[in-house]
Amino acid sequence: MKTASRIVGTAFFMTGYEVQDAPRYGAERRGAPIFAYVRADKSPVNERGIIRQPDLVVVADDTLVGMPAAGVMQGIDEHTVLLINSHENADTWRQRLNTAATILILPAREDIKDRAELPYIGSRCAAACAVLTNVISRDVFTSALAEELEQLGEKIVKQNLDTALTSFELMSPYAGIVKQSGLPSAADYQQPGWINLPFDDAAISAPAIHASATSVKVRTGLWRTMRPVINYEKCSGCWWVCSTYCPDGAINVTEAGLPDIDYEHCKGCLVCVAQCPPQAIEAIPEHLAKEQEMSAADPSGIKPPGDSA
Amino acid sequence: MNRKLLTGNAAAAWGARLAQVDYVPAFPITPQTEIIENLSLWIDSGEMDARLVTLESEHSMITAAGSAATSGVRVFTSTSSQGLLYGMEMIYTVAGWRAPFVMVNVSRGLSSPITLEPDHNDIMAARDSGFLQIHCATCQEITDSVLMAYRLAEHKDIRVPAIVNQDGFYLSFTREPVSLPDADRAAAFVGEFDPENLQFKASAPLSQAMAVLGGGPYSYFRYETHLAVQRALSVYEEVADEFASAFGRRYDIIDNYRMDDAEYAFVMMGSFATKAHDAVDSLRNAGWKVGLARLRLFRPFPQEKIRQLLTARRAVAVIDQNISMGMGGVLHSEVAAALYGLKNAPAVLASYIGGLGGRDISQVEFFEMINELKHASDKSEPLPPRLLYTENELTEIRKLQAIAQVEHADIQQAGTGQAETDRK
Numbered sequence: 001m002k003t004a005s006r007i008v009g010t011a012f013f014m015t016g017y018e019v020q021d022a023p024r025y026g027a028e029r030r031g032a033p034i035f036a037y038v039r040a041d042k043s044p045v046n047e048r049g050i051i052r053q054p055d056l057v058v059v060a061d062d063t064l065v066g067m068p069a070a071g072v073m074q075g076i077d078e079h080t081v082l083l084i085n086s087h088e089n090a091d092t093w094r095q096r097l098n099t100a101a102t103i104l105i106l107p108a109r110e111d112i113k114d115r116a117e118l119p120y121i122g123s124r125c126a127a128a129c130a131v132l133t134n135v136i137s138r139d140v141f142t143s144a145l146a147e148e149l150e151q152l153g154e155k156i157v158k159q160n161l162d163t164a165l166t167s168f169e170l171m172s173p174y175a176g177i178v179k180q181s182g183l184p185s186a187a188d189y190q191q192p193g194w195i196n197l198p199f200d201d202a203a204i205s206a207p208a209i210h211a212s213a214t215s216v217k218v219r220t221g222l223w224r225t226m227r228p229v230i231n232y233e234k235c236s237g238c239w240w241v242c243s244t245y246c247p248d249g250a251i252n253v254t255e256a257g258l259p260d261i262d263y264e265h266c267k268g269c270l271v272c273v274a275q276c277p278p279q280a281i282e283a284i285p286e287h288l289a290k291e292q293e294m295s296a297a298d299p300s301g302i303k304p305p306g307d308s309a
Numbered sequence: 310m311n312r313k314l315l316t317g318n319a320a321a322a323w324g325a326r327l328a329q330v331d332y333v334p335a336f337p338i339t340p341q342t343e344i345i346e347n348l349s350l351w352i353d354s355g356e357m358d359a360r361l362v363t364l365e366s367e368h369s370m371i372t373a374a375g376s377a378a379t380s381g382v383r384v385f386t387s388t389s390s391q392g393l394l395y396g397m398e399m400i401y402t403v404a405g406w407r408a409p410f411v412m413v414n415v416s417r418g419l420s421s422p423i424t425l426e427p428d429h430n431d432i433m434a435a436r437d438s439g440f441l442q443i444h445c446a447t448c449q450e451i452t453d454s455v456l457m458a459y460r461l462a463e464h465k466d467i468r469v470p471a472i473v474n475q476d477g478f479y480l481s482f483t484r485e486p487v488s489l490p491d492a493d494r495a496a497a498f499v500g501e502f503d504p505e506n507l508q509f510k511a512s513a514p515l516s517q518a519m520a521v522l523g524g525g526p527y528s529y530f531r532y533e534t535h536l537a538v539q540r541a542l543s544v545y546e547e548v549a550d551e552f553a554s555a556f557g558r559r560y561d562i563i564d565n566y567r568m569d570d571a572e573y574a575f576v577m578m579g580s581f582a583t584k585a586h587d588a589v590d591s592l593r594n595a596g597w598k599v600g601l602a603r604l605r606l607f608r609p610f611p612q613e614k615i616r617q618l619l620t621a622r623r624a625v626a627v628i629d630q631n632i633s634m635g636m637g638g639v640l641h642s643e644v645a646a647a648l649y650g651l652k653n654a655p656a657v658l659a660s661y662i663g664g665l666g667g668r669d670i671s672q673v674e675f676f677e678m679i680n681e682l683k684h685a686s687d688k689s690e691p692l693p694p695r696l697l698y699t700e701n702e703l704t705e706i707r708k709l710q711a712i713a714q715v716e717h718a719d720i721q722q723a724g725t726g727q728a729e730t731d732r733k
Contacts, residue, residue: 006314009484013314021314022483026425046583048479049669183587186676187595193699194677204710207422211716212723 001060003148004122005036008129011136011144012040020045033070038129047183054080056132056178057101058125060118062086062108065097076101081178083128085121104132104174106167120163123149127167134176138168216265220248224268227289228261232305234280235259242272242281258304315487317480320448321387321413321473322347323487324455326357327495328411331382331502333361334373339425340477341389341415348385367396374410375403378470379517381504383459384410389477390417390431397434403470404439405534406519409462409506410470411455412440416579417477418666426667427477429579429631433639439534441471441541442608444578446564448485451475453558454605456490459499460548465506467537467544476580478667490556498555539609562611563618564603567593571600573682574619575675576644577628578604581664585628588675599679604640615647624657624682630664637694638662657685663697670697 002023009021023036037054039045053075062084064070076082078100084093085106093103106128123145130136136144142161149157184190239259243251250266251259261272273281315323321344325333333352335345351357364370367388378384388396393414403410414432418424432442441461443454451473458471475481490498504510522530545562553559564582567589568574575585582603592599602618604611619625629638636642641660648654661678663670674697685692 006484009314013486018486019314020483020485022316022478024478024482045485046587047672048483048580048584049667052669052671183591184672184676185595186588186591186597186672186679189673189676192671192674192677193701194674194695195698195700195703197696197698197703209713209716210720212720 001034001036001122001125004058004060004126004129005038007123007126007141007145007148008038008136009040010147011126011130011141012038014140014144015136017041017135018044020048024050033064033067035070040135041180051075053077053181055181056081056083056129058106058129059084059086060121060125062088065093073097073099079179079181081132083125083132085118085125102177104171104177106170120160123160123164124167127164128171131168131171131175132178134178138165141168219264220267221250221262221264224263224266224286226268226270226283227263227286228266228268228270228273228281228283229289230259230261230304231280231282232258234278235304236278236280238277242276245271245275247271254304256304260304311489311491312486313489314484315448315452315489316343316482316484317445317448317451317475318343318415318482319347319484320451320480320487321415321455321475322351323489324413324452324473325385325411326351327452327490327492328383328385328456328459328499329358329496330385330411331359332374332377332384333359334370334377334384334386335361335363336365336367336370336388336392337363338367338389338392340417340427340481341387341392341413343481344387344413344415367392368399371396371399371403371412374412375399375406375408375470378403378408378410379406379507379509381502381507381509381511383463383502385412385455386410387413387415389415390419393431394419394434397438400435400440401438405530406517407468407534407537408470409468411458411462411473412470413451413455413473413475415475415477415481424666425477427479427579427630428665428667429474429629429639430665432472432474433631433633435472436608436639439469439538440608441467441469441538441606442474443471443605444474444603444607445480445605446580446582446603448475448480448483449487449558450560450605451480452487452489453552453556453560456495456499457545457548457552457560460551461541461544463500463502463506464541464544465503467541468506469534469537469541474579479580488558494555498552542606542609542611545606560605562604562606563614564605565618566601566603568600568602568618570598572598572623573679574599574622574625575601575628575678576604576615576619576625576640577601577630578607578640579630581628581630581670584670584672585675588672591672592676592679597679607640610643610647612647615644616651619644619648619655620651620653622655624659624686625655626659626661626678626682628661628663628670628678630662632662632665632696641694655686656689657682657692659685659692660694661697662694668697 005021009019013019017040020039025034037051065072080101082101083104083106085108087108090103090105130141145161146157237257239253242259243253250262252262254260270283273283333348349361352359352361364373374384374386416427416429416432418428419430445451445454454473458473462471549560566586585601589599589601627641627644629640631639633639638660645658
């Protein structure tokens with residue numbers, strides 16, 4: 001989405017607009033919601049930070065709409081256009097969201113079932129923005145995309161562009177539906193709702209969270225894109241190497257003295273792969289590992305020999 | 310004209326590149342790392358002729374920066390937040406060495422709790438160190454200020470390090486149009502690094518040391534650093550004039566917007582000031598005589614300019630994106646000190662603290678500040694300091710506290726159960 005915002009920002013800029021574009025993220029981890037925003041105007045953009053009342057909201061991953069932490073629906077009102085990349089239709093979303101906003105659908109590709117697999121989604125969304133604002137021409141969009149993805153090479157630029165340009169056809173009935181709005185006016189504004197902060201006892205106001213064993217409950221293994229797999233035929237049993245290097249304490253040692261990776265919590269950093277003296281740990285893409293797991297007789301994955309657990 | 314979209318971090322890196330720095334000691338920290346990434350890419354590709362070294366901490370990084378600067382090379386470095394604090398011992402030390410270099414700080418709120426987003430408490434911690442401080446409001450200003458900062462830091466009357474400050478996220482990760490100065494003209498503006506200013510000569514090795522001193526001599530050196538930092542006020546004017554004639558952009562010590570006939574004024578620093586800029590326009594359209602005074606130079610503190618600017622105003626709102634625990638806004642205290650005893654000082658000098666950890670200050674909040682100023686000045690009553698917070702924000706934190714309380718009750722119960730098991 002950061003790249004999408006940059007493509008849109010550059011396209012506006014090339015069209016002669018003053019622009020501000022920025023991504024916003026918290027602590028980095030796979031699966032965390034991320035958003036980016038673009039402001040464009042004929043005069044210099046002085047307003048900053050998250051857009052409070054967006055004219056257009058584009059949702060690439062429709063599972064985020066219902067997630068309060070993602071804040072997709074914040075500041076959306078009757079003037080907002082909400083474009084959702086989804087397998088479902090606009091009526092379904094209208095009923096579900098009960099919003100005054102105009103809902104449009106960017107049809108999700110039929111062949112995509114896993115939301116982690118959204119190829120070229122940034123470019124498709126960026127192209128949809130170009131059409132819906134009806135300010136950016138196809139040529140300018142093409143140049144902007146090429147500029148932003150230049151480092152990835154010609155082939156990837158072309159693949160992105162081919163996919164992105166389909167949005168131009170899909171969205172053309174809605175060209176120009178997005179209308180630019182202004183900032184609140186000092187002549188007529190709603191009070192900000194200021195309060196005098198109450199004094200709270202330290203037991204309440206200290207920023208500490210007390211809970212037991214939360215690191216066990218949080219399945220950080222879901223963040224993994226690559227999976228380390230131990231080949232026990234090669235493993236020399238020097239468990240103190242890999243289990244010590246593992247920054248997450250996710251390599252246990254069995255009674256037989258063999259390392260055992262805890263996939264519920266392994267984040268896939270692959271430090272163990274780099275450190276293993278007999279090079280007995282292999283890295284395989286997580287999605288391939290999952291497929292293998294599904295087809296294997298033992299769904300719990302590879303276990304060290306002699307481990308009955 | 311070479312005008313392109315750049316993040317604040319890229320703008321900072323361009324400043325270092327255009328100043329033709331020789332040495333970049335580095336250590337990564339969010340939201341500053343992109344500066345180092347840009348510089349290392351350019352050095353790797355040969356577009357920039359410099360040496361970049363990653364050190365093992367900010368403490369070492371600032372030591373390396375000070376050491377290199379005193380041994381005849383132009384130095385650039387950058388950090389943020391916890392990193393700045395980790396290097397704080399050396400921040401004070403290298404300023405005492407009178408080592409001239411430029412550091413970009415990407416402001417980010419301090420722990421605890423942890424945030425990645427900006428406020429000015431990190432940079433305020435370096436306030437008394439002897440570093441000059443230039444605060445930026447746009448990405449354009451970051452590139453330009455790095456160039457100007459070298460002129461100030463390396464000036465033979467001043468010779469102290471300088472910090473160019475930008476806000477994390479609001480500038481660091483935000484792209485805006487930036488006009489890049491022409492490389493030759495930038496090099497001509499900054500000039501060659503003059504090692505003789507530091508009594509350094511190539512192939513003539515020398516040791517440099519600091520002595521342990523008591524009261525009188527110690528005071529002399531501390532006072533002299535203070536006077537050197539103050540001298541930067543007048544040198545700044547020359548540098549700003551020269552910059553304006555070279556590049557057509559003027560940066561005053563205090564950036565005033567619609568202040569001429571203003572009855573009410575916002576006083577603040579950093580990128581949130583461009584938001585206040587829009588608020589001033591909207592308030593003016595609604596009939597209010599409002600202006601904005603944004604301090605670019607915070608160290609040295611432009612006391613005399615503050616006096617000239619704020620006397621005879623009806624009321625002033627000082628907005629601090631920092632909080633000195635047990636006292637309040639740092640800028641507010643300093644502005645109040647500058648105005649003390651003046652007969653025509655504004656009757657109302659209100660303190661607003663906000664924008665901590667990236668918390669937004671909305672247009673509506675700027676409007677409401679002016680509304681409060683008017684009521685207070687009509688009644689000639691002082692306004693108590695306001696910690697900007699809304700009812701909605703309190704409701705949200707109460708929800709989080711409720712969850713924390715449930716967790717807490719859970720473990721207490723579990724703990725009691727465990728104790729009973731242990732007794733059995």
